[in-house]
Amino acid sequence: MHPITTAHYLGLSAALLLIGTVGVLTRRNIVIILMSIELILNAVNLNLIAFSKALQSVNGQIFAIFVITDAVAEAAVGLGILIALFRNKETVLADEIDLLKW
Amino acid sequence: MYASLVPTSAEMIRFLPELILTVVATLFMVLDPLLGRQSRHVYGHFSILALLGAMAAAVYVYRDPGAAFSGMLMVDGFATFFRVVVIGVGILTVLPSYRYLDREDAETGEYHALLLFSIVGQCVMVTANELIMIFIGLEISSIASYVLAGYLRDDRRANEAALKYFLLGSFATAFFLYGVALIYGMTGSTNLATVRRAILGGSLGSAPIFIGVAAALMFVGLGFKVSGAPFQIWAPDVYQGAPTPVAAFLSAGPKAAAFAIFLRIFLTAFQPIGPGWEPLVWVSALASMTLGNFAALTQSNIKRLLAYSSIAHAGYVLVALAARSNVGTAAAMFYMAAYAFMNIGAFAVVSHLSGKGERYLKVEDFAGLGAKQPGTAALLSIFLLSLIGVPLTGGFFGKFYIFKAALDSHLVWLTVLGLLNSAVAAYYYLRILVMMYMREPGEAASRIQPLTPGLRAALVLPALGTLVLGIFPGWVLDFAGRSSVFVR
Numbered sequence: 001m002h003p004i005t006t007a008h009y010l011g012l013s014a015a016l017l018l019i020g021t022v023g024v025l026t027r028r029n030i031v032i033i034l035m036s037i038e039l040i041l042n043a044v045n046l047n048l049i050a051f052s053k054a055l056q057s058v059n060g061q062i063f064a065i066f067v068i069t070d071a072v073a074e075a076a077v078g079l080g081i082l083i084a085l086f087r088n089k090e091t092v093l094a095d096e097i098d099l100l101k102w
Numbered sequence: 103m104y105a106s107l108v109p110t111s112a113e114m115i116r117f118l119p120e121l122i123l124t125v126v127a128t129l130f131m132v133l134d135p136l137l138g139r140q141s142r143h144v145y146g147h148f149s150i151l152a153l154l155g156a157m158a159a160a161v162y163v164y165r166d167p168g169a170a171f172s173g174m175l176m177v178d179g180f181a182t183f184f185r186v187v188v189i190g191v192g193i194l195t196v197l198p199s200y201r202y203l204d205r206e207d208a209e210t211g212e213y214h215a216l217l218l219f220s221i222v223g224q225c226v227m228v229t230a231n232e233l234i235m236i237f238i239g240l241e242i243s244s245i246a247s248y249v250l251a252g253y254l255r256d257d258r259r260a261n262e263a264a265l266k267y268f269l270l271g272s273f274a275t276a277f278f279l280y281g282v283a284l285i286y287g288m289t290g291s292t293n294l295a296t297v298r299r300a301i302l303g304g305s306l307g308s309a310p311i312f313i314g315v316a317a318a319l320m321f322v323g324l325g326f327k328v329s330g331a332p333f334q335i336w337a338p339d340v341y342q343g344a345p346t347p348v349a350a351f352l353s354a355g356p357k358a359a360a361f362a363i364f365l366r367i368f369l370t371a372f373q374p375i376g377p378g379w380e381p382l383v384w385v386s387a388l389a390s391m392t393l394g395n396f397a398a399l400t401q402s403n404i405k406r407l408l409a410y411s412s413i414a415h416a417g418y419v420l421v422a423l424a425a426r427s428n429v430g431t432a433a434a435m436f437y438m439a440a441y442a443f444m445n446i447g448a449f450a451v452v453s454h455l456s457g458k459g460e461r462y463l464k465v466e467d468f469a470g471l472g473a474k475q476p477g478t479a480a481l482l483s484i485f486l487l488s489l490i491g492v493p494l495t496g497g498f499f500g501k502f503y504i505f506k507a508a509l510d511s512h513l514v515w516l517t518v519l520g521l522l523n524s525a526v527a528a529y530y531y532l533r534i535l536v537m538m539y540m541r542e543p544g545e546a547a548s549r550i551q552p553l554t555p556g557l558r559a560a561l562v563l564p565a566l567g568t569l570v571l572g573i574f575p576g577w578v579l580d581f582a583g584r585s586s587v588f589v590r
Contacts (some may be wrong), residue, residue: 006287017280024273033269040276044283051287060286063234067279070241074272077245081252081268085261094269099262100339 009050016043028093041071113170116177119156126152127218134211145214149196160185176231179585184228184362191355192221197560198450199347220246224359233282233292251344263343270336278323284316297371327360331389334413341409350449353412354442370588383424390417391523422504425511431586433503440496444488447564451482462546470543481561486531488568496571
């Protein structure tokens with residue numbers, strides 16, 4: 001058995017960043033784009049906590065709590081904006097939101 | 103140990119501008135359901151009072167500069183300068199909003215609360231001396247501005263603008279954060295000065311590559327926030343769809359604060375790896391200027407035109423960043439102040455002319471404004487001439503100092519291409535001037551309403567600011583020069 005080192009966490013986090021980025025850039029459904037952004041934020045959290053453990057410093061964990069709080073605030077505002085849009089124009093697909101030139 | 107965690111009174115006083123704005127904005131949220139419609143202008147009056155109080159506090163606390171809250175905030179000349187700029191942008195946004203909100207029949211309480219919260223975030227950003235604090239300020243500012251962009255929630259264009267701003271903005275923040283997390287891991291700190299020492303110390307082992315990656319990720323995030331190419335894609339859509347006073351605010355306040363942290367991070371923490379990131383900024387500056395100016399040439403919608411122009415102006419400030427010198431930083435500070443005045447002024451005229459529901463937004467709608475409302479047309483001329491960079495206006499000295507700083511740093515090609523770019527830009531601003539003075543009045547100019555006191559102030563104050571910066575640039579530039587030294 002190999003021990004799990006910081007490098008493993010970094011690898012996982014980089015993979016999540018990649019998946020999130022590809023998700024944001026290729027998916028049509030805005031809810032899934034939102035989820036992809038959350039995925040990137042979780043990649044950040046994973047990094048922070050892995051570093052926090054490796055460095056034996058608690059700052060990273062505190063920072064992760066801030067990031068979680070921020071992700072919640074962002075999701076609330078994002079879904080609010082999406083609902084306002086859905087009321088006026090019944091769609092959640094990014095390529096149908098084309099009133100302004102994209 | 104724990105005693106040092108309790109903030110001293112001196113530290114609380116250094117945080118006074120943010121405290122004032124937060125308290126007033128929270129009060130608005132509480133009072134909004136209690137007060138009726140007849141008191142809708144009260145919020146605007148109190149916003150202006152709060153912002154004036156915060157500005158006075160920002161100037162007052164500069165008498166005793168220093169760090170606050172365990173070095174998380176740093177009240178220095180640079181922070182004070184940008185605090186005054188973003189609070190000033192707030193005042194100039196509230197003034198035209200009275201008329202705008204009446205005309206569109208929108209609620210006023212939430213609007214002003216969100217505006218004040220956004221300004222609090224920007225004040226925290228420009229004062230922050232540390233990456234976590236910068237992130238928190240950035241998010242307070244951004245989340246409030248996402249909502250503001252979609253404030254007219256029955257308007258599809260506003261919905262769409264808010265959604266695009268939100269998606270790309272939070273995507274950019276996520277990238278920025280990933281960079282911050284890497285920096286924390288490599289250097290063990292998020293304090294800018296400590297990060298810088300760690301990079302200089304060379305005790306990082308295999309870390310330089312990660313520092314480079316982190317710098318690149320943070321560059322992407324900040325590039326989005328300042329709408330520099332190739333991350334400018336959101337700006338035209340958001341400025342077009344957002345309520346006009348909000349578009350004015352977005353193009354000046356959050357952008358000034360984003361540039362402030364851009365300068366502070368890259369010239370403090372990443373200053374040792376400057377030769378590495380300079381080409382990135384160089385390319386981005388040139389791309390922003392060229393793309394912004396050439397795209398603006400073909401726009402028929404005035405808000406999109408101003409959006410592309412604001413991308414080009416972000417390019418000029420990036421030139422100042424590419425100079426990597428104190429002179430460059432001072433030039434960028436001066437430019438952001440001048441830009442805030444002239445751009446908000448121009449947007450205020452657009453807001454005034456566009457009429458209910460923002461019907462008149464074509465460049466042709468400016469036809470005959472000079473004959474119908476000579477005062478408004480004259481003030482708009484000042485803003486446009488300043489945006490072109492004609493002498494005796496703030497825009498001229500802003501460009502002059504930026505290109506001088508670039509030449510001092512031997513960025514000859516960037517300077518030449520930048521100057522050519524400003525010549526191109528003259529065309530689309532002059533087109534509006536020609537429209538105003540040399541055409542017969544059209545429907546928009548014939549239906550224009552008289553100026554309200556709020557709008558009059560919203561036009562005259564920025565015009566005075568533009569002229570003062572153009573005639574006595576030394577006043578502001580001396581202060582900027584003294585405050586632009588991050589690393590002593």
